[in-house]
Amino acid sequence: MRDATRSRRRESARRGASLIELLAALTASSVVMTTAVGLVHRSYALECRSRRTISGERTALGLARAFRADVHGAGAARCAVAPDAPWIVEIEGASVRVTYAATIHGLERVARPVDGPPMRELYPFPQGTSWRASRDGRIVSLSANPPATGAGGPPIVVEVVATLGPDAIAAGGETP
């Protein structure tokens, strides 16, 4: 009877883990868990940032393409001077009048064909982006000054230059 009790006590003593073992295992698990959670968080943040950056760059490319196409086909271009002007640049084509206006969501391009309803297109940019259009002879420039505090990504720089045709009238510096 005494032998049986001693044997059972010896077995139960070997069945569990010591406090040191438990602490070591917990520490190791914590390190792994913390690293994994940190990496997952970092990957999510990076994915969001990448998506935003790629989207912004694509928007800038699309805007540059549209602006150049508008200016190349234009007969006249006007740039706004007053900061509260309803548009920053107005481009007069043969059958369409295109204006670019800054909104809180980005830059809005409105094409008004002579015979047809206006067509609006928004190029989204971070809030606080300031826009500027200028003219030097036949050269019309459109540039964006990104806000000081970026919304979780590098600022999108826009600097587009387009040249009017030789016969175009570049009437700049007029406030509508």
Place this chain on the structure above:
Amino acid sequence: MHSPDHARHPRRHGGRRGFTTLEVVAAAGLVSAGLVSIVPLFVRQARLLAEMRCERLALEELANQAERLAAVAPDDLARHLADLTVSPAVARVVSNARLGATRDDSPLGTRVVFSLSWDAPGRDERPLTLATWIVPASTAGEVRP
């Protein structure tokens, strides 16, 4: 009443029922090493994003230079190509941007190739280039069969 022998001696009959501390720590070390090895991928991805941004700006800069060229009088072409400068907005983002142009006159017109390189691996040997043509006024708009 006696319990079966394997119930009284589980370790002897059931084999090992857990892991030793050494095994747990070794496994944790391996998993940590695997996770940490992912970190360089993040760095690489951030570099790729920055490079993409620089390439877009460089491409826009070359297109802007080509646009400016269209407004230059033929007599001023040589002087204009000699005085090429990168726009300040692009120079702020693209580190050490270097802009150049080569001119090639031919019976069809003048071919100007702009090239832009900056501080990035392989960019000195392989700069971004954009070719544009200046067609003489006499042949501009002329359609040949």
